[in-house]
Amino acid sequence: MDRFVINPARIDFVTLRLFCLVAQSKSITKGAAQCNLAVSAASRRLAELEATTGSVLLERSAQGVQLTPAGHMAMQHAMRLCHGFELFGAELSDFSHGYRGHVRLWANMSALTECLPEALSTFMERRPDIKVEIEEQLSGDTVRALVDGYADIGILAEGTPAHGLEVAPFHVDELVVICPASHELACHEEVPFSACLAYPFVGLNRGSSLLELITRTALDHGTTLQLRVQVRSFGAMCRMVGARLGVGVIPRAACEPLQASYGIKALSLTDAWARRNLLIAHNPDYPFSAAAELLWKHLGGTQ
Incomplete structure (x- = not known):
């Protein structure tokens, strides 16, 4: 059977943007309004897009529209193309300025x-x-x-x-453990990471390479990280540690300006991986x- 080949000349960026907006809002009416198109014109463009791709991309019902499996794949590519076109325009604009x-x-x-x-x-x-x-x-x-x-x-x-x-x-990133100034670890200037595993941790959000590093290291020590709080920034981590919600591992440069403000202390880690x-x-x-x-x-x- 011959492979279906899409003719790129039949797909324009207005239609791709319309398709993304309709998929996100689950409404042809809302997507058309955001593109300043009449609903009939938007429906025609979407039908032509499906005919061009040879796939049903949207399931239509009285409750709105839903992406089909082919539609999910098409949307990923459409968003990349639209984003690329926006960058194209923005970067050319820079030259004109x-x-x-x-x-x-x-x-x-x-x-x-x-x-x-x-x-x-x-x-x-x-x-x-x-x-x-x-x-x-x-x-x-x-x-x-x-x-x-x-x-x-x-x-x-x-x-x-x-x-x-x-x-x-x-750059070499020196990692330290931070704890409240009144914490029992605070009497030390340096500690091995294993000494911190008895305490709850404040960590970054899932997907952070730093969180993955200390989670994996805890497993290497035969235990799991007691993750009590997760935050999105080093500043928030320092504040949570200062509020006695746990200890944390953080780059030294990120916590040094905040130690006095939040009542925390930074301890050097003796582990080799702490120089990242x-x-x-x-x-x-x-x-x-x-x-x-x-x-x-x-x-x-x-x-």
Whole structure:
């Protein structure tokens, strides 16, 4: 049987955006309104999209619309294409406003709270004609963005699966354990991680490479992490620890400015893994722009 081939000339971005909005709102009427289309015109575009793809993408009923299995797959690709088109327009707009380059940099929280701001400041002082768009993301999400071409450069924790990406050393991240200043651990200046496992923990949200690291290390010690509270930032972690809700593991640079404010103490960890490498990464399948190559060399220490 011949394979069905989609003709890309028959699909436009207005229809793709309409399809995404209808799928998200579960309503053709709402999706049409967001695209400034009449409902009849929107229905015709969706029917033409299904005919072009050779698949039923939406199940229609009196209660609205639902994605079919083929529709779920189509929506993933449609969202990538729409996002790419938005980036295309935004980056060309930068050139019209005097910029000579645009770099999309995704970085984990550790990098953004430690050495990255200073490194970027130095770079942008040297190259004010280059715009750097920065997003804080989990290391795993940064890898996916590099693979899919959403990001030009990423900074992630060592140990994050990064198959197919080119990586280089960026920074050494010193991890410490924080506890309330009145905690029984606070009489020490340094402790092994195993000494902390008897206490409840405050940790980052699921998907964080730091949470995965300490969870895996606890299992290596034959126990499970007593995770009492999960938060989205290092500042929130310090505040929760200061409120005596548990202990936590955090980069030293992220907690040092907050120790006095929140009544916490940072203890060095004697474990070798507490000195964690941060890596700079990019996808060699997507050639660097001149601007991205300059930033890569600057952050990688080769310039």
